[in-house]
Amino acid sequence: MLQVDKDTFEAEVLQAEGYVVCDYYGDGCVPCEALMPHMEKLAETYGDRMKFVSLNTSKARRLAIGQKVLGLPTIVLYKDGEKVKELVKEDATASAVEAMIVEHL
Amino acid sequence: MEKVYDIVIVGAGPAGLAAGLYAGRSKLATLIVEKEQEGGQIGQTSEIDNYPGSIEGESGPSLVKRFADQAWRFGAEKVSDTVVDMELEGDTKKIVGESGTYLGKTVILAGGAVPQKINCPGEEEFTGKGVSYCATCDAAFFEGFEVFVVGGGDAAVEEAMHLTKFARKVTIIHRRDELRAVKAIQEKAFKIDNLEFMWNSVVKELSGDGLLSRMVVEDTKTGEQREVLADEDDGLFGVFVFIGFKPNTAILDGKLPLENGYVRTDDDMKTSIPGVFAAGDIRVKSLRQVVTAAADGAIAATQAGKYIEEHNM
Numbered sequence: 001m002l003q004v005d006k007d008t009f010e011a012e013v014l015q016a017e018g019y020v021v022c023d024y025y026g027d028g029c030v031p032c033e034a035l036m037p038h039m040e041k042l043a044e045t046y047g048d049r050m051k052f053v054s055l056n057t058s059k060a061r062r063l064a065i066g067q068k069v070l071g072l073p074t075i076v077l078y079k080d081g082e083k084v085k086e087l088v089k090e091d092a093t094a095s096a097v098e099a100m101i102v103e104h105l
Numbered sequence: 106m107e108k109v110y111d112i113v114i115v116g117a118g119p120a121g122l123a124a125g126l127y128a129g130r131s132k133l134a135t136l137i138v139e140k141e142q143e144g145g146q147i148g149q150t151s152e153i154d155n156y157p158g159s160i161e162g163e164s165g166p167s168l169v170k171r172f173a174d175q176a177w178r179f180g181a182e183k184v185s186d187t188v189v190d191m192e193l194e195g196d197t198k199k200i201v202g203e204s205g206t207y208l209g210k211t212v213i214l215a216g217g218a219v220p221q222k223i224n225c226p227g228e229e230e231f232t233g234k235g236v237s238y239c240a241t242c243d244a245a246f247f248e249g250f251e252v253f254v255v256g257g258g259d260a261a262v263e264e265a266m267h268l269t270k271f272a273r274k275v276t277i278i279h280r281r282d283e284l285r286a287v288k289a290i291q292e293k294a295f296k297i298d299n300l301e302f303m304w305n306s307v308v309k310e311l312s313g314d315g316l317l318s319r320m321v322v323e324d325t326k327t328g329e330q331r332e333v334l335a336d337e338d339d340g341l342f343g344v345f346v347f348i349g350f351k352p353n354t355a356i357l358d359g360k361l362p363l364e365n366g367y368v369r370t371d372d373d374m375k376t377s378i379p380g381v382f383a384a385g386d387i388r389v390k391s392l393r394q395v396v397t398a399a400a401d402g403a404i405a406a407t408q409a410g411k412y413i414e415e416h417n418m
Contacts, residue, residue, distance in 0.1 A: 029242040034148050034166045058245055065246065068315045070341070071233025072242045088233030089242075090219075093141045095185055 001043040001052045006060040012053055014081040019104055020051045021097075024067075024074040027058040031089070032073040038094035039075075046101050077104060110136045111418075112409045113200050113209030114181075115188055116353075118145025119395045120385025121215035122172040123402030124409075129179030131410050136207055137176070138200060140187040144169035145217040146350075146386070147395055151241045156395045168395075188216075193360055193381050196418070210418045211409040214368060214376070214383040215402065216353035218393070223255060223346055227311035227320075235317020236344050240264040243343070244271045251336060252343040253278055253320075255308055261347035262286040262294050268345065269299050276301045278308060280325050308344065316341040352387045364389050374405035380412055 001023070004012045013020050023039050025032035036054075043052035057064040057072065067076070067083075075097050076086040084104070087096050112128045114121045117139035128135040142148055150165035159168055177183070186202030193212060200207040220238040222228055228236055237243040244267065252272040254265040257279035263286075269275045277284075277294075282304045284291050294300055303322065309330060310321040318335035335342045352366045361368055361376055367390075368383040370376050376383050384401035386393045412418075 026242065026245060028151065028245075029239075030151050030164060030166060031149050031239070031242060033164070034142050034144065038142070061246060061248065065316070065341070068234060070235050070243070070246050070316055070343075071237050072239075074233055089237075089239070090141075090232075095140075 001040055001047075001054050004053045004055050006063045009055060009060065009063055012051075013078055016051060016078070017080055018051070019084075020053060020078045021101065022076045022078065023052070023054040024057050024064055024069045024072060024076065025054060026056065026072050029072045035073050035092060035094065039097070042094070042098055042101060046105070049105055050101060075100075077101075079104075107206070107208055108134075109197055109208040109210060110134045111209070111413055112136070112211050112213060112406065113138065113198065113207050114213045114215055115191075115200060116145065116215035116217055116385070116387075117143040117173065117183065118215060118217045118385060118398060119147060119169065119172060120217070120387075120398040120402040120405075121145075121213070122169070122176045123399040124213050124215060124384055124406040125176035125181035125402075126172070126179055127403045127406035128409065129176060129181040131406070132180070133406075133410055133413070135181040136209070137181055137183045138186050138188055138202060138207060139183065140185065143173040143183075146219075149239060149242075153395060172399075188356065190356060191360065193378050196380075196416075198380065210413050210416075211380045211382065213374075213402070213405045213409060214357070214381065214387055215385045215398075215405075216387050217398075218350040218352045218386040220346065221349045221351045223308050223348070225309055225311060231311050231313065231317045231344075234315065235313065235341055236311060236346065238346050240267055240345055243345075244268055247272045247343045249273050250339050250342060252276075252345060253303075253308075253333075254345045254347065255279075256347040256349075257281060257284045257286065258347065258349070259286045259290055262290050264345060264347055265300060266290075266294055266297060268343075269297050272299070272343070274299045274301065276303050278303045278306050278322065280307050281305065311344065313341065317344060318342065320344065350386070350393075354387060372404075373408045374401055375408060380409075380416075382409055
């Protein structure tokens with residue numbers, strides 16, 4: 001999974017063509033930590049058909065708020081830079097994320 | 106013919122995983138049904154200091170991973186599914202999930218509890234958009250912003266104090282005119298400059314344009330409602346909710362006698378239905394901790410094994 005930051009987010013996510021899955025996480029966010037290995041696994045499985053990136057919001061707070069992300073973990077699916085779907089907090093389970101990916105393959 | 110497990114365990118928190126470990130180790134065919142990652146509530150906990158034998162500074166997910174690995178090592182199986190119905194009467198119990206039905210000679214209910222919600226309009230829509238139940242997850246977003254904390258118990262006041270390190274101002278919204286938190290915590294809280302209180306108040310509505318920026322608060326004495334708006338430069342505020350927990354027993358309603366939503370058992374974790382046991386936070390009990398959940402799980406699995414033996418199943 002590609003790690004993006006406030007300098008590369010624009011090019012890697014908003015300017016990217018096609019689908020991008022972005023994992024918004026943060027330092028000290030325990031549920032994010034629990035979800036992360038599942039996201040890595042999904043990136044391995046579907047990474048050839050969809051782009052996967054992760055963003056540490058602790059170092060990009062304004063950017064996250066700009067994307068209307070104010071709670072963690074949040075998994076957002078973008079298409080051509082537009083938000084298509086997002087899964088927030090307790091809805092962001094490994095199975096729900098996979099279902100969202102499969103639906104848009 | 107579908108497989109009938111000796112024990113079907115619903116929930117993979119400490120109670121369910123401990124039950125899985127004991128059942129697996131007794132060579133009982135055991136299935137754990139869990140809708141999310143293993144761990145339940147401790148999957149959200151940053152530090153577990155009071156579980157005997159836990160490593161210093163250990164996180165919830167790290168502790169629960171060892172719980173889980175141990176259960177799988179002794180042969181317990183796991184399926185990811187959300188349980189939507191249960192048929193608990195009779196010799197073969199049916200646990201109905203979204204993607205399959207699981208049969209068991211016995212069932213251990215270990216579905217745990219989740220943070221209680223305010224249950225007001227806008228709450229769900231603005232979860233993760235200003236509304237939070239997890240300070241360790243979301244506090245950092247509110248650096249320099251205004252935050253409200255709903256609740257008056259130990260957890261609410263401690264989290265409010267923690268949030269004052271990030272937020273410009275924190276206001277505790279409490280339905281009564283005094284806190285329920287223990288005196289020592291209260292004394293600390295009253296000394297903090299940017300911690301304020303809104304007494305006799307409940308949140309009735311949450312709204313905003315994409316992010317939370319408006320709420321309606323009602324005075325519990327006069328019934329008067331007033332609007333709270335985000336500072337114009339901020340454009341948003343946070344609402345953190347700490348008003349206790351709610352057991353995951355909605356689908357058990359009408360199937361088992363519940364007490365304030367919790368399942369009543371005897372000392373052997375038996376419910377009123379033969380072959381159906383309950384363990385962990387889902388039960389009526391006086392102390393809801395990892396250590397008591399694990400103990401419940403061990404007892405439930407042992408009793409389930411006994412039940413199978415006694416009924417020559």
